Amino acid sequence: MAYTHMVLENCQVSPPQGSLPTASLPLTFFDIPWLGDLHVKRLYFYEFPHPTHHFTQTILPTLKNSLSLTLHHFFPLVGNLMCPPPPTKPYILYNNGDSIPLTIAECTINFNHFISNHPRDIIEFDQLVPKLPPIHISNETFVIPLLALQVTILPNSGICIGITYRHVVDGLTSIHFMKLWASIFSGKTCLEKFLPHYDRDVIKDTNGVEAVLLDEYFRMRSSWKDFILGNTNALSIDHVQAKFVLNRSQIEMLKKWIFSQCKNIDNGSSLPKHLSRFVVTCAFTWVCFIKAQDKIGALNSSDVDEVHYFVFPADCRDRLEYPVPKTYFGNCLALCVSEAKKSELVATNGVAVAATAIDKAISKLQSGPLKGAERWISDLMNLLKLGRMCTVTGSPSLGFYETDFGWGSPKKVEMVNQQTKNISLSECGDEKGGVEVGLMQTKSAMDTFSSIFEQSLNFLN
Incomplete structure (x- = not known):
């Protein structure tokens, strides 16, 4: 299928300036099995029968501002997963001034093609998926970015909001993030039910599971340099x-x-x-x-x-x-x-x-x-x-399908396998x-x- 895909803007979005201090968040034994380059890619498709310039001029500024306010509440996702050498436990670190990448793009593939159920080339979905910043090593510590977002306009038909996130959070947490963003953008007042709870003391390691899982994690971590830094995630056209x-x-x-x-x-x-x-x-x-x-x-x-x-x-x-x-x-x-x-x-x-x-x-x-x-x-x-x-x-x-930015329920939600x-x-x-x-x-x-x-x-x- 012939189509064009064009990036209109690459920007960085952070919580409101000066609203948060530098902070770290410890992990629990529930997080340890998911560490590394495990990440999730999800696409939300919405009807939006307007031209690209209408989106960029009237919608985009509010979308960015509401995202900034959402990141204030979900600030750990703006930071990085820090994986030091043993015996130090991994943790999430947010530094004041950190930001996440937001890509604005335009794609001419027919909206109905994307929201159908029939087989579609995986490379077409890849154009809509935001790319996470690269993992790097600092003082023998793996520094792993956690979140990237992309908004793709399909002119006169729809909008696709794509999210890629590391598995430092599960599906429910990621959905609460998206629903809070949608609620702030659309001016809804039911924000409390999506606000994250950070108290790690609610998780009790009564059976000493963490120590065993940490040992397994440190053994896996020893092979990360070759595996993660050399991983290109190449897609097959077939x-x-x-x-x-x-x-x-x-x-x-x-x-x-x-x-x-x-x-x-x-x-x-x-x-x-x-x-x-x-x-x-x-x-x-x-x-x-x-x-x-x-x-x-x-x-x-x-x-x-x-x-x-x-x-x-x-x-x-x-x-x-x-x-x-x-x-x-x-x-x-x-x-x-x-x-x-x-x-x-x-x-x-x-x-x-x-x-x-x-x-x-x-x-x-x-x-x-x-x-x-x-x-x-x-x-x-x-x-x-x-x-x-x-x-x-x-x-x-x-x-x-309950993630409503004010454009109605998504016409399709795709987990990009x-x-x-x-x-x-x-x-x-x-x-x-x-x-x-x-x-x-x-x-x-x-x-x-x-x-x-x-x-x-x-x-x-």
Whole structure:
């Protein structure tokens, strides 16, 4: 698709001058597994049927000012993640005068092309994604910028607001940042429910998890120089991104089908206890993914008993023995791992098997969310080495489509996937109760997955 992309302005935005002193923020054991070059890319598309000059003259000044005010509240994101050599713990440092990059651009790709669900070249999304400043080393300390933003005008049709952030915060914190910015820009008064809570004392390390995770982190850090500083994140022109939607009625249909299948497994003793839309969507997508990978020859065809893993994060703010505010700033995620044999997943009742496996992981989480937390890093590294892992980012309960700058709800929210074995989830923007599933694959692999996804849904009818 022929199009033009032009940067109109590169600027730096900081909290209001002199409003904040230099400050540091310690990390907790919840943050340690996510340190390094892990970052998230998300795009919000809004209808805006006006020319570029209207945006730059009437909207942009207010957008910058409201961003400055938002950064005053979320000041750690303006700073850097400081990762000194051992034994010093990593921390976030904000220096008075720090700023984040804001890029203003124009793109001539059709707005409807971006907000559709069909496969689109990943390189097109890359034009809209803000680029983080480079990591550098100072006195043997890795200095890692945390946040970058970009606003792209699609003339006479729409606006895309892109955010890239390091994983020093989880999805809920990042969404609170975006919603606070939207609220300040649009003049809404409901700011309190998005203001970040910084008190680290609310997180209790009662089991000594931090010391173990820090040891793992320091071992990984020893290889950062070659890995992080040499990482170009090159994109393949053969990769596309697409979205797949399960509407409310399809999810209910899947629930009924899973229950009926589970009754035939172990005489009904395997009935899932947590058959939410998250579980149903994950189970269905996992099975479609395994079948697609098997069909294109990406799996070991000679070992049907090979175990595959489905890994997802779970918010712990409401799951710990002590209260953690909903607006707690940082990471508060547990790592959940589900497993099933390939032969079970590709069988006729594979979705029920997958749902039962995911339900089992959730049950373990509820009985003890921090059980095994000292192994989060080592477990993840071992699964990465095996190469038989599918991961999840996002959740249909986070409320991405509630981010309103005054232009209405986003027409589309895209998580720009960076791995072919990762799926992203959000609530459905068009229908309450539905779920959107995002996926990045090669063009041929995406065609295979799409075909299996549709056939599997038709099979249930």
